Amino acid sequence: MGRWQTAYRVCCPKIVTRGPSVSAANSALVPYESRLFVKTALVYLVLTFALGAVLLGMTAAGHPAPYVLGIEHGHLGFVGWLVNLVIGVALWMFPLDRERFPDLGGRYPKAAPLWSYCLLNAGLLMRVFLEPWFAGGTPPGRLWAVLLVLSGVLQVAGIIIVGAILWYRTRGPRRPAPGVR
Numbered sequence: 001m002g003r004w005q006t007a008y009r010v011c012c013p014k015i016v017t018r019g020p021s022v023s024a025a026n027s028a029l030v031p032y033e034s035r036l037f038v039k040t041a042l043v044y045l046v047l048t049f050a051l052g053a054v055l056l057g058m059t060a061a062g063h064p065a066p067y068v069l070g071i072e073h074g075h076l077g078f079v080g081w082l083v084n085l086v087i088g089v090a091l092w093m094f095p096l097d098r099e100r101f102p103d104l105g106g107r108y109p110k111a112a113p114l115w116s117y118c119l120l121n122a123g124l125l126m127r128v129f130l131e132p133w134f135a136g137g138t139p140p141g142r143l144w145a146v147l148l149v150l151s152g153v154l155q156v157a158g159i160i161i162v163g164a165i166l167w168y169r170t171r172g173p174r175r176p177a178p179g180v181r
């Protein structure tokens, strides 16, 4: 039994002893795709704070960083941390739609969130690394310009996929109880 599972057994005995095994019960708590989004968000949170601290230090030392690093810091924070976190929690917590998405207990078609994750995060990383090259004055060339545009397109595609999943899961009850709208 791993360290975390032991800790879980001590902290939350009701949760871990209800299921067939400790690991099965733990993995049932948050689906894999949501954990992927949320843990990625936490990595971005640390990166955002680290870059923020560097920017602050440079300003305090009288050598403010190029403005474009502030923009990348903002994107790491808002897209990397906030958007990934919101998607991870929403895919997990929004009402299930078992008729439309039978594959994974009503959550989503199996591959959809993984596509969204790859498109969104590949696009974000491409932007964060490519954009500073364009802030220096001489444009770095056509190929890089195409890749920068592509970084935006990838992120839009990733968000459309997740938007479509959550659109269908934002719905009223199929068989509402009396008095429920």
Ligand code: HEM
Residues within 6 Å of the ligand: 045, 048, 049, 051, 052, 053, 054, 055, 056, 059, 064, 065, 066, 067, 069, 070, 071, 073, 074, 075, 077, 078, 081
């Ligand atoms: C998730 C948390 C955070 C988010 C979403 C966030 C977001 C932003 C945004 C949108 C900007 C404006 C970027 C621009 O247009 O120039 C900014 C600037 C800045 N942030 Fe943060 N921030 C976060 C955390 C922090 C932390 C923890 C620090 C310091 C330790 C920090 C330090 C700074 C500094 C120094 C700037 C000015 C950068 C410049 O333009 O020179 N931020 N932040």
